[in-house]
Amino acid sequence: MISARNLTRRFRDLVAVRDVSFNVKKSEIFAFLGPNGAGKSTTIKMLTTLLAPSSGSIEIDGLSPLNQPHEVRKRIGIVFQDPSLDSELTAYENMDFHGVLYHVPKRTRRERIPRLLQVFGLWDRRNNPTKEFSGGMRRRLEIARCLLHTPKIIFLDEPTLGLDPQTRHQLWAQVKQLNQEEQVTVFLTTHYMEEAERVADRIAIIDHGRIIAEGTTEQLKATTAADSLEQAFLSLTGSTIREEEASSLDRMRNMARLFRR
Amino acid sequence: MSCIYILWIRQLTRYVRSRSRMIASLGQPVLYLLALGFGFGPIFQKAGEGNYLQFLAPGVIGMTVLFASMFSGIELIWDRQFGFLKETLVAPVPRILIMLGRTLGGATVAVLQGLIVIVVCSIAGFRPANWAFVPVAFIYMALIGILFTALGTAVASLLSDFQGFQLVMNFLVMPVYFLSGALYPLKNAPAVLEAIARADPLAYGVDGLRGAFLGTWHFGLVTDFGVLIATALLFLVVGAYLFNRIQL
Ligand SMILES: Nc1ncnc2c1ncn2[C@@H]1O[C@H](COP(=O)(O)OP(=O)(O)O)[C@@H](O)[C@H]1O
Numbered sequence: 428m429i430s431a432r433n434l435t436r437r438f439r440d441l442v443a444v445r446d447v448s449f450n451v452k453k454s455e456i457f458a459f460l461g462p463n464g465a466g467k468s469t470t471i472k473m474l475t476t477l478l479a480p481s482s483g484s485i486e487i488d489g490l491s492p493l494n495q496p497h498e499v500r501k502r503i504g505i506v507f508q509d510p511s512l513d514s515e516l517t518a519y520e521n522m523d524f525h526g527v528l529y530h531v532p533k534r535t536r537r538e539r540i541p542r543l544l545q546v547f548g549l550w551d552r553r554n555n556p557t558k559e560f561s562g563g564m565r566r567r568l569e570i571a572r573c574l575l576h577t578p579k580i581i582f583l584d585e586p587t588l589g590l591d592p593q594t595r596h597q598l599w600a601q602v603k604q605l606n607q608e609e610q611v612t613v614f615l616t617t618h619y620m621e622e623a624e625r626v627a628d629r630i631a632i633i634d635h636g637r638i639i640a641e642g643t644t645e646q647l648k649a650t651t652a653a654d655s656l657e658q659a660f661l662s663l664t665g666s667t668i669r670e671e672e673a674s675s676l677d678r679m680r681n682m683a684r685l686f687r688r
Numbered sequence: 689m690s691c692i693y694i695l696w697i698r699q700l701t702r703y704v705r706s707r708s709r710m711i712a713s714l715g716q717p718v719l720y721l722l723a724l725g726f727g728f729g730p731i732f733q734k735a736g737e738g739n740y741l742q743f744l745a746p747g748v749i750g751m752t753v754l755f756a757s758m759f760s761g762i763e764l765i766w767d768r769q770f771g772f773l774k775e776t777l778v779a780p781v782p783r784i785l786i787m788l789g790r791t792l793g794g795a796t797v798a799v800l801q802g803l804i805v806i807v808v809c810s811i812a813g814f815r816p817a818n819w820a821f822v823p824v825a826f827i828y829m830a831l832i833g834i835l836f837t838a839l840g841t842a843v844a845s846l847l848s849d850f851q852g853f854q855l856v857m858n859f860l861v862m863p864v865y866f867l868s869g870a871l872y873p874l875k876n877a878p879a880v881l882e883a884i885a886r887a888d889p890l891a892y893g894v895d896g897l898r899g900a901f902l903g904t905w906h907f908g909l910v911t912d913f914g915v916l917i918a919t920a921l922l923f924l925v926v927g928a929y930l931f932n933r934i935q936l
């Protein structure tokens with residue numbers, strides 16, 4: 428369903444993704460596990476037509492994101508690492524907007540939007556603007572939204588970042604259920620080991636832009652002779668702490684706070 | 689088509705919901721109208737130029753459309769920073785349609801804003817010479833709106849954060865406004881000012897509005913119309929090109 432061959436992406440002199448190759452089978456849950464700045468988001472951006480690779484090739488459901496972005500976009504759903512809702516629009520409007528952009532017929536929208544909002548526990552709040560939502564509710568809405576056009580593959584970039592354990596649990600339960608009932612292929616990234624361990628069929632550990640190990644949890648533990656995935660992860664990536672730079676987004680948010688009311 | 693529509697609706701919805709923006713954006717026109725209109729009125733009259741409020745009102749209406757549409761275009765920076773832009777850019781929709789939907793939405797908001805200011809102007813005492821020509825004014829407002837939303841989008845496509853916004857306001861929007869002849873007649877202006885106004889698209893918009901409302905032209909109806917259409921098309925093309933190049 429997803430295949431990447433010798434994928435590389437440079438930003439000036441920084442190599443964010445270095446010669447990465449992997450395959451994800453249909454209806455598999457595949458996790459990219461890695462510390463901050465490892466190159467997870469960059470990989471997802473390349474897989475989802477948002478960024479051109481410096482070299483290497485990608486196939487999504489047999490299509491090339493570079494040459495057939497439109498076809499690829501119809502088949503995938505994405506939950507970005509950063510928020511991507513319109514905060515002035517209501518939950519329902521955000522869903523409907525998405526449906527129109529993805530050419531979902533009106534009747535299907537009328538039927539699927541309520542169902543998805545119910546599944547993700549947002550139906551009662553459907554007419555509230557999303558700026559009134561908590562982080563967890565926004566995240567659930569983003570996931571509900573990415574499922575509206577019945578994608579074959581969903582990409583989840585650190586979907587549980589900043590969520591409380593209850594919400595995280597619920598979110599993964601829903602992803603798993605979806606994967607089992609509708610055979611949706613899932614590509615996710617996280618830096619929580621226990622999550623990868625719990626949901627993923629196969630895990631690739633990525634660090635400094637390189638895949639340093641790949642396999643099932645059992646295989647990863649076996650290769651590193653560790654008794655938990657966490658130990659395996661640390662023994663593979665070392666224990667130096669990676670700082671995440673304050674992005675222009677953070678600066679912007681602070682500015683915006685000053686300007687609002 | 690439906691995606692142009694949904695983007696258009698989105699702009700309108702956002703506008704209608706943000707009452708503070710609606711009210712804030714009326715403050716400036718009212719201030720210009722009252723302070724300048726009544727302040728300079730007597731001098732204008734003495735200079736033999738007639739009623740200043742009559743002269744100024746089309747300029748203030750043009751200004752309103754200019755500010756509102758530039759803001760709608762520049763709003764792209766917010767969408768980018770708050771992430772919503774990604775949602776539209778990964779959709780299986782040609783970017784040109786997204787850009788068009790946004791621009792039409794922004795222009796519509798700007799025209800609505802202009803209509804409100806027409807009402808404010810008439811409360812202040814402004815009287816169009818001939819109400820039959822007011823629909824013509826509407827066309828000019830729409831052209832100004834499209835032109836500057838497209839320009840705003842083009843500029844915003846090049847800026848990735850908020851700091852550029854002040855730059856655009858100070859070095860683009862304000863000069864475009866002040867040099868357009870919105871506040872003073874170009875007829876007797878120094879040659880340099882007149883020449884600069886000729887290079888300012890808003891000058892043709894304001895002139896067209898004045899023509900429609902008062903029946904007096906500086907450049908002429910056809911020139912105004914032609915220049916506005918040509919510039920709007922140019923900015924749409926440039927805007928679409930730059931919007932298309934946005935990488936995340
Ligand atoms: N647009 C960009 N320009 C320059 N450097 C970038 C850009 N995007 C990501 N990087 C850099 O690439 C590296 C990998 O980033 P990313 O893929 O976001 O990591 P992760 O998602 O695993 O935390 C980081 O060092 C980051 O600073």
Ligand SMILES: [Mg+2]
Nearest residue numbers: 467468469508
């Ligand atoms: Mg990331």
